[in-house]
Amino acid sequence: MMVLFRGWVYSNLFVAMVLASLAVSAYAVVPDLEFRWYVPLSVFLGSFVLYTFHRLYRIDTIPKEQLGERHRWVLKRADLMKVAMSVAVFLLMIILPNFQADTVVWLVPAGIVSVGYTIPILPTQHGWQRFRDIPLTKPLIISLVVTYLTLAYPLFEQFGIRAVADPIYFQLFVERFLFLMVVTIPFDMRDIVNDQDAGIQTLGTRFGFDRAKGIGVIVGVAWFASVAMQLLVLEWSLEKIISAAIILGFVALGYSTMKESWKDLQYIFVFEGLILVHSGVHTLASMIQTVP
Numbered sequence: 001m002m003v004l005f006r007g008w009v010y011s012n013l014f015v016a017m018v019l020a021s022l023a024v025s026a027y028a029v030v031p032d033l034e035f036r037w038y039v040p041l042s043v044f045l046g047s048f049v050l051y052t053f054h055r056l057y058r059i060d061t062i063p064k065e066q067l068g069e070r071h072r073w074v075l076k077r078a079d080l081m082k083v084a085m086s087v088a089v090f091l092l093m094i095i096l097p098n099f100q101a102d103t104v105v106w107l108v109p110a111g112i113v114s115v116g117y118t119i120p121i122l123p124t125q126h127g128w129q130r131f132r133d134i135p136l137t138k139p140l141i142i143s144l145v146v147t148y149l150t151l152a153y154p155l156f157e158q159f160g161i162r163a164v165a166d167p168i169y170f171q172l173f174v175e176r177f178l179f180l181m182v183v184t185i186p187f188d189m190r191d192i193v194n195d196q197d198a199g200i201q202t203l204g205t206r207f208g209f210d211r212a213k214g215i216g217v218i219v220g221v222a223w224f225a226s227v228a229m230q231l232l233v234l235e236w237s238l239e240k241i242i243s244a245a246i247i248l249g250f251v252a253l254g255y256s257t258m259k260e261s262w263k264d265l266q267y268i269f270v271f272e273g274l275i276l277v278h279s280g281v282h283t284l285a286s287m288i289q290t291v292p
Contacts, residue, residue, distance in 0.1 A: 009268055010073040011081065012051040018275045020044035022150040022176075025279040028286035029172055030155060038098040039154050045088045045095075046149075050111075052085045054118045068194070070264055103157045110148050117141060135201035138188055143180035151176050171230045178223035179278060182251060183271040185216040186258060190267045209260050220251055239285040250277050 008014050023040040027033050055074050062071060074081060096104070113131060115121070120128035131141050151173060155163045163169070185203060188195075189212050192204040203212040227244045254270045 006069075006073065006265065009265060010070045011077075011084070012048050012055065014268070015051055015272060016044045016048040018272050018279075019047045019146065019150060021276055021279040021283075022146070023154060025282045026151050026154040028283045030151075030169065033154060033158060036098075036154075036158065038095045039157055042092060042095060042099075043149055043153070045092045049085050049088050049092070050114045052081050052088075053115075056081060056085075057118050063197075068264055099157065102161065106156055106161050107149075107153065110145050110153075113141065113145050133200060136203060136206060138200075138202055139181050139184040142184050143177050146180050147173060147177045171226065171233055175223065175226045175230055178219060178226055179247075180275075182216060182220045182223050183254075183274045185212060185219065186254075186267055186271050188212060189216075189258075189260075190262070190264065213255065213258065217255060220255065223251075224248055239288050243281045243285040246281050247274075247278050250274055 020040045020043045023043040024035075027035045055070075056078060059071060059074060059078070067075075112121075116131045118130060118132070120130050120133075122129045122131065122133075132138050134141075152164045155169065188202040188204040189209050190204075191202070192209065195202050195205050203215055206212075207215065227248075231241060231244065251274060254274055258267075258270070
């Protein structure tokens with residue numbers, strides 16, 4: 001069973017599924033948004049391609065002492081992953097006619113940032129750098145891009161790009177961004193040793209495990225405040241209030257049990273799993289609310 005789970009996670013199918021579920025939940029939290037199957041499917045396929053590209057890019061140059069279990073798994077199956085990535089790109093081309101040209105254009109900025117997270121495209125005084133090399137910004141960049149792809153994207157695909165600037169959706173963007181920050185900061189803590197060796201300044205390398213965890217808790221408080229604001233401003237139903245309480249409980253459980261001794265799979269299972277909880281609870285609450 002663990003062999004299958006490792007393959008599911010290290011092949012990037014798990015994270016692609018997680019992000020696709022987050023895109024599906026956009027149709028539950030945004031009023032009057034009509035579900036369109038090809039949007040979450042494109043998020044799944046695009047995420048799989050990008051994460052696989054990130055994982056494969058120059059993986060053979062990583063020093064052996066920095067290779068984690070996920071790196072060794074990928075190295076053994078690099079050719080197979082390239083084939084899978086090519087198939088995903090082919091499927092994206094098949095569903096492309098469902099989108100208007102403007103939608104594709106507004107996806108380009110997210111694509112550039114995603115590629116630039118791994119490939120040096122930023123000119124600096126010290127040469128070309130990646131976005132992830134900017135000190136202390138890894139969770140910020142990831143959370144912004146994922147919020148854009150899983151919430152702004154379903155919006156502008158259906159209502160046009162001007163909808164993203166509509167104040168009515170502001171609270172939804174803030175809530176999702178802060179939640180993603182909460183579940184992304186722990187991966188800075190997971191990667192402390194490798195980031196130190198690579199010379200990358202993150203919350204983990206700068207402040208250490210315990211203080212970075214404290215920062216995550218502070219962001220979690222801000223996230224809960226944004227949820228409370230939504231309940232007040234948007235007048236959510238009892239189902240929405242219960243949903244928020246369930247998600248908060250799982251977030252608190254994740255942070256209270258997190259330890260320095262955790263392995264990679266534990267971080268992935270708990271904190272990427274929290275995204276599934278967030279998506280599933282909101283989607284289920286919306287379904288219950290619409291039942292006569």
